[in-house]
Amino acid sequence: MAVRHIRQLGDPILRVRCERVQNPKSAATRLVADDLRDSLAVAKKKYKMGRALAAPQIGAPVRIVFVQTDKQRWTMINPEITDVGPNDFTVWDDCFSFPNLLVRVTRAHQVTVSYTDTKGKQHTMQAEDSMAELLQHEIDHLDGILALDRPSGVDPFAFRTEWDKLHEASERYSPPKPREV
């Protein structure tokens, strides 16, 4: 177990399409999952934000995401979005790999995600709202995609300090509305 440096914007590993995990129960998988958990715990304290980390952010180009909310934690191996609901919403998104920048992105308001856990068991999760956008953000990381690649609307970038001066925290999320095709 170790707290690892979180890779920052410009580090090429953030742009790699990560490899699928062949053995979810292996010691190597466990090591990455433990390091994600420990690294997230430290980063959360440091930045006072964040609910998840993806393996490439700690330098491991494999398809593993670790999520920790107030109530629960998940290690998701080979997570995949298998379905999306009909509505989108916009989110002022942030990321530990560029912690001072917010980017307005459009995300599906509901997703279905399948993944394997560290015991090798398959799961399907239905998520909506803040959990849905979180999972889309983290799964993007596994494909080398960052929120910066998905700017939405007029003036989609803001430094956190400036955004905080002008907005309430509740303005991070827009209401859901039917997807524009």
Ligand SMILES: [Zn+2]
């Ligand atoms: Zn991120």
